[in-house]
Amino acid sequence: xxxxxxxxxxxxxxxxxxxxxxxxxxxxxxxxxxxxxxxxxxxxxxxxxxxxxxxxxxxxxxxxxxxxxxxxxxxxxxxxxxxxxxxxxxxxxxxxxxxxxxxxxxxxxxxxxxxxxxxxxxxxxxxxxxxxxxxxxxxxxxxxxxxxxxxxxxxxxxxxxxxxxxxxxxxxxxxxxxxxxxxxxxxxxxxxxxxxxxxxxxxxxxxxxxxxxxxxxxxxxxxxxxxxxxxxxxxxxxxxxxxxxxxxxxxxxxxxxxxxx
Numbered sequence: 001x002x003x004x005x006x007x008x009x010x011x012x013x014x015x016x017x018x019x020x021x022x023x024x025x026x027x028x029x030x031x032x033x034x035x036x037x038x039x040x041x042x043x044x045x046x047x048x049x050x051x052x053x054x055x056x057x058x059x060x061x062x063x064x065x066x067x068x069x070x071x072x073x074x075x076x077x078x079x080x081x082x083x084x085x086x087x088x089x090x091x092x093x094x095x096x097x098x099x100x101x102x103x104x105x106x107x108x109x110x111x112x113x114x115x116x117x118x119x120x121x122x123x124x125x126x127x128x129x130x131x132x133x134x135x136x137x138x139x140x141x142x143x144x145x146x147x148x149x150x151x152x153x154x155x156x157x158x159x160x161x162x163x164x165x166x167x168x169x170x171x172x173x174x175x176x177x178x179x180x181x182x183x184x185x186x187x188x189x190x191x192x193x194x195x196x197x198x199x200x201x202x203x204x205x206x207x208x209x210x211x212x213x214x215x216x217x218x219x220x221x222x223x224x225x226x227x228x229x230x231x232x233x234x235x236x237x238x239x240x241x242x243x244x245x246x247x248x249x250x251x252x253x254x255x256x257x258x259x260x261x
Contacts (some may be wrong), residue, residue: 001100001259002027005149005222009251011036015044018244019051029071030096032108033152036065051093058089061224066092068108084131099261100146105143109150114171129180137187144229152223154181172221189225190259192237204239205252213244223259233259
């Protein structure tokens with residue numbers, strides 16, 4: 001069973017690429033999308049259903065928007081972080097069946113960008129991260145097999161950044177953001193990519209400018225975290241760079257984790 005996350009940076013533009021990628025990766029049973037940038041009435045549900053998938057989606061005009069495309073219809077679907085006053089479409093969660101037959105809570109999320117330290121948007125990101133952590137703490141008690149994936153807009157450390165000194169304490173790379181990310185790890189979560197050896201300079205996002213992808217001037221800001229209870233099922237995790245080579249690609253590329261027994 002494979003589970004993937006991909007910030008598509010407009011599903012209206014990237015829908016054919018998503019369908020082609022799913023067709024080329026039939027073992028992917030759950031795909032979390034971010035930045036769909038579509039209101040729910042504009043979501044291309046029928047095209048996804050015709051491809052053989054169920055889909056939960058939660059969107060808004062122009063910005064944000066998340067979706068969970070899956071073979072299995074999830075139960076207990078929740079939109080956003082319960083109890084947080086936020087009208088942005090950033091989080092979608094549901095319960096699926098893990099390969100061991102037990103319930104598995106899957107959270108797909110588009111974490112706030114934060115713009116820059118010292119701004120109102122950065123302060124909002126800090127509040128959002130606090131709320132996310134406390135909600136996930138409760139979710140872990142309810143469903144110990146938990147997977148949290150998406151565009152986190154945070155790097156773990158210098159290994160996740162093409163120019164760690166030049167970008168130190170800038171957005172995605174600040175001490176405050178990384179402290180919040182480590183606090184999620186402190187709940188009993190694990191960075192699935194780093195459970196396995198990876199090539200040096202493994203990134204999931206590259207700017208459209210300055211030939212960044214060609215030069216591999218990127219960052220790893222798309223993560224799949226798994227709980228203690230789910231960790232024994234993790235067999236592999238990779239970054240699939242192929243979609244970044246598409247014509248009119250997203251600036252992100254998929255991250256894929258493999259679960260099994």
